[in-house]
Amino acid sequence: MDKDRLDAFLRQIRLEERAINPEIQNRMSGSMIHFAEDLRLHGQTSRLIRLSTHGRFQPTPPHSHDYIEVMYLYDGSVTHHWDNGQATLTKGDFFFIPPGMPHWTDTCGAGDIAVNLILSTGLFDGGMAAARWLGEWYAECRKGNGQPLLLHTGMSAARDTVCRMMQEAFDPDGFSGEVVEQLFPVLLLDIRRGSDGLREMKERNVLYGVVRYIESRYRTVTLAETAAHFGYTPGYLSARMKRELGQSFSEFRQSFCMAQAALLLRESELPVTEVASQSGFTNMTHFYRLFDRAFHQTPADYRASAQRSAKHQGLDKM
Template sequence: MRKSQLSDFLQKHITYEKGMRKGKPSPLNKKNIKYGHPLKLQNTYSEKELLIQEEIESYYQKPGFSHLFKHEKISFFVSEPSCGVSHRHPYIELMYIYAGHCTQELNGNRIEFHKGDLCLLDTSVLQQCLMASKDSIIVNCALWRPLFDHHFFGRFNVEDPLAHFFKNAYYNLQSSEQFIVFRSSDDRIKWFIENALCEYFDKTYYTEENVQYYLLLLLAELSLRYERSSHWGVTDSNTENQFLKVIRHVQKNYRHITLEEAARHFNYSPSYLGRRIKSASGMAFHQLVQNERLAEAIHLLERTDMSVDEIVNAVGYSNMTYFYKIFREAYGMSPRCYRQEKGI
């Protein structure tokens, strides 16, 4: 999709959303078909609505939204916000005001957003839309946990404040409930967002990588703007810096690392380091290592033709049965089924 087509596409997306919000079944969803061709169903669709919904759903490659976010690391969706109930999301959210303006209540803070503004929210933030202009278009980007599973923190400087933001949100620290508001002063943020959107809705073999690259460039830009942003609930301490260093060490050495080796590296006792990790992240040391190994296994399943046996050895496991067990617990299927479902 070309950027020149994006505004028109997003406007059509809003029309699509309005139809879905009215409770109309998707005309392209085969589960709703009783008689005849799906486009001839006796619902109160206008010809324009049918054409728009057909176009929008063709970009998702599947009718309806039931499978939209399956196995995705980054998901975009577009909305015309309406006043609703307070809610939280199970993902880290990047909210961008593409057009218009709105007022949101975030953890009890009433905040006005205007065209070009951007907000990062972690999973703990209680949010509610209080008001939105008629021309508002809000681009929401869901950053799912698998995005952070694959060596994400290694791409950030330990001192980077955004690294602390994602670390707090990613490990569900009790002190988080954080969000950051960036007021846009030029078109660079819009450029990154628009390119990521065009890649996301124009599916190619390299879509996932390209979207991630644009998002990483965007986050680098936001890091430079951090001191000029407004932030709530973000903590910064030497203890957290040290914890980030531990996480990065685990990510670099996940194949063979042990708690004892990590403790020696940071000059701690194993019991102390284990307690600190558990206290900060809610996970035991072996769970951190397991997450990294599974994330690398997913990467190899998706991006290589290595056999499952080769992948198991490559990520540091020697017991095939145990690997299958934890993989199924994490993803609800076997590695081979995962590969088949991804069409690899």
């Protein structure tokens, strides 16, 4: 699924939306609904992250859930309400909703396109490293002090990353869940870099510059080079990244490079050696070992499976 197909997919009117009675009453007057994490994550390829489109043409009733919900505004606008406030999201905004907090939305029109990221609390139980700022927000939520978090990112790198996650989630193959999980830490860092709401944090934290340095040189960058550039010892820099970002230098770079490799295998005919090279790997044995660890399959088998999946999906749509 390329960007044009993703855009068409998100804008199409779905059967369940066509079936909505225009005379339907506002359901916000009904009883509050609570969604359990197991219900919403059951059967998904990723056990930690799920993406779904937000329904339009009627308001959502008051509800809460055990998981963290993140709404991304792809286009248009939508207004969220909770007991002591409201917020209107516009294109490029991310809205983080704490577990257990009752909330509801106004009616979305055809051009108001939102995607929900359902995050399992297992992200914070050793299932996946998460950025420090999100971990601190979640810790406050667990203490009962959590508030919704609205972050404005506009047309930043975060949009490209979340769209890549959508391409995987809405046109999946057997490896899409793992690719989504590989991209999630990158998304958190892109949000941190592009968000007005976190600008003060970025200015205080020199690691913002470190992350930008790594991402712009990911094919050849080394820990020693990066540490020297910022005036740190390699050991201190990697330990600080692990503490504040949830990933060491090598873990962050490998996650980013693996996501690049998976994308090239699916969307190009480049030889595996060239895919590895363009993704920042010079040692093929090391590349194969890391790829197998991430996707439990060789690059060639991954590409073949992705091509078969794309072919079958194409036949289904004929």
